[in-house]
Amino acid sequence: MACERWREILSAQLDGEASRxxxxxxxxxxxxxxxxxxxxxxxxxxxxxxxxxLAPRVPDLVEAV
Known part of the structure; x- marks a missing residue:
């Protein structure tokens, strides 16, 4: 299918990896x-x-560091 090639490029575009x-x-x-x-x-x-x-909550490790 020819569209697979385009979809790879479009996916790269979404990731900021496609050339101009x-x-x-x-x-x-x-x-x-x-x-x-x-x-x-x-x-x-x-x-x-x-x-x-949202980023998941993580323990505050400031004191441990």
Whole structure:
């Protein structure tokens, strides 16, 4: 499936790892591929949720250090 390549680039874009030319080409692909647009929106939502979760409470180790 040709879209797998684009989805890899889009995933790299979400992680800040895609080059400018890859990002531009992937954006152009999104304009013509509804399936990849849906996939990208879903992946972007998952990435946002993963990056914005509250940090778990950890014990205060200042005294021990």
């Amino acid at each position: 030319s890859e990002t531009e080409a992937a954006e152009a692909h999104l304009n013509g591929c509804a399936g990849c647009r849906v996939w990208f929106e879903s992946a972007a939502a998952v990435t946002r949720r993963a990056r914005t979760q």
